[in-house]
Amino acid sequence: MNPVMQAHDIRVHYPVGGGLFGRKGLVKAVDGVSFTLRTGETLAVVGESGCGKSTLARIATLMEAPTSGELTIDGKPTAHPNSWRSLRLNVQMVFQNPYGSLNPRKTVGGILEEPLAINHRGDARTREAAARAMMDKVGLRHDQYGRYPHMFSGGQRQRIAIARALMLNPRVVVADEPVSALDVSIQAQVLNLMMDLQDEFDLAYLFISHDLSVVRHIAHEVMVMYCGRPVEHGPKESIFSAPQHPYTRMLLAATPSVDPRHRKSAVTIKGELPSPLNPPPGCAFASRCPYATSRCTAERPELRPFVGHTVACHNLETIA
Numbered sequence: 001m002n003p004v005m006q007a008h009d010i011r012v013h014y015p016v017g018g019g020l021f022g023r024k025g026l027v028k029a030v031d032g033v034s035f036t037l038r039t040g041e042t043l044a045v046v047g048e049s050g051c052g053k054s055t056l057a058r059i060a061t062l063m064e065a066p067t068s069g070e071l072t073i074d075g076k077p078t079a080h081p082n083s084w085r086s087l088r089l090n091v092q093m094v095f096q097n098p099y100g101s102l103n104p105r106k107t108v109g110g111i112l113e114e115p116l117a118i119n120h121r122g123d124a125r126t127r128e129a130a131a132r133a134m135m136d137k138v139g140l141r142h143d144q145y146g147r148y149p150h151m152f153s154g155g156q157r158q159r160i161a162i163a164r165a166l167m168l169n170p171r172v173v174v175a176d177e178p179v180s181a182l183d184v185s186i187q188a189q190v191l192n193l194m195m196d197l198q199d200e201f202d203l204a205y206l207f208i209s210h211d212l213s214v215v216r217h218i219a220h221e222v223m224v225m226y227c228g229r230p231v232e233h234g235p236k237e238s239i240f241s242a243p244q245h246p247y248t249r250m251l252l253a254a255t256p257s258v259d260p261r262h263r264k265s266a267v268t269i270k271g272e273l274p275s276p277l278n279p280p281p282g283c284a285f286a287s288r289c290p291y292a293t294s295r296c297t298a299e300r301p302e303l304r305p306f307v308g309h310t311v312a313c314h315n316l317e318t319i320a
């Protein structure tokens with residue numbers, strides 16, 4: 001499969017403080033992320049709130065520039081914001097909240113035709129035909145063309161948001177927690193729709209989620225992030241069957257099974273994420289890790305290949 005998005009050592013650092021009594025510092029929201037996203041595949045970026053995954057989504061959709069690092073879309077560099085307007089056509093976003101992301105004053109037809117109108121694609125008649133064709137693809141009825149977002153359920157609204165994201169035939173869809181605001185019973189329907197659309201349109205998904213049970217459904221590859229850095233990255237099957245990093249293991253143990261036959265009480269991850277403002281030296285997970293040694297608090301582990309994954313941990317050989 002062809003790479004459609006490549007990120008190399010992306011860093012997003014925000015200077016903060018420095019007022020009358022403020023202490024200057026640097027928030028390292030994303031600190032050294034690399035990945036390759038291929039046509040027809042889904043890379044899931046997983047972690048707790050505050051791990052940097054939503055910042056990464058903003059970088060991937062060209063909403064903001066990284067502090068350093070390189071992002072290419074379809075082989076084209078994105079370093080110059082002058083190129084963003086045309087490159088953005090290839091990358092669309094689906095947001096978490098289908099209630100807030102749709103204009104309540106526009107009908108479904110108007111919402112779907114808007115990206116075409118803004119980009120001067122076709123005339124009114126062809127835009128309406130394209131909108132109705134996309135409604136078919138996402139399971140909306142033609143008699144719903146003139147209805148407003150408030151007249152739909154949460155799941156239907158997310159179908160509208162997905163349809164809008166596909167109107168310009170993007171290569172990549174960045175989906176930021178796209179089903180976490182939906183009832184569990186609806187989540188699988190929307191995920192199945194996304195998988196069908198991926199096959200039909202050869203889409204690549206950068207799928208941002210805190211929920212491993214959702215990721216298990218849709219991902220091909222999984223990248224686990226902690227405090228702005230990837231700690232484990234590998235194929236979905238082996239991440240779930242043989243997680244290597246202690247944090248990945250804890251996340252999995254804390255994920256309740258969607259299958260009631262295998263349901264057990266979820267384990268909670270003790271301790272809190274360290275502040276991204278001047279994070280501690282060494283491994284950011286050390287304060288929560290049962291395997292931490294003195295080396296862990298002194299020296300930051302870099303990603304290295306280990307049993308088919310890349311993992312950032314000093315003690316893999318001893319904890320395996």
Ligand code: SF4
Binds near residue numbers: 313
């Ligand atoms: Fe735990 Fe040390 Fe590995 Fe960090 S480097 S995850 S503290 S064992």
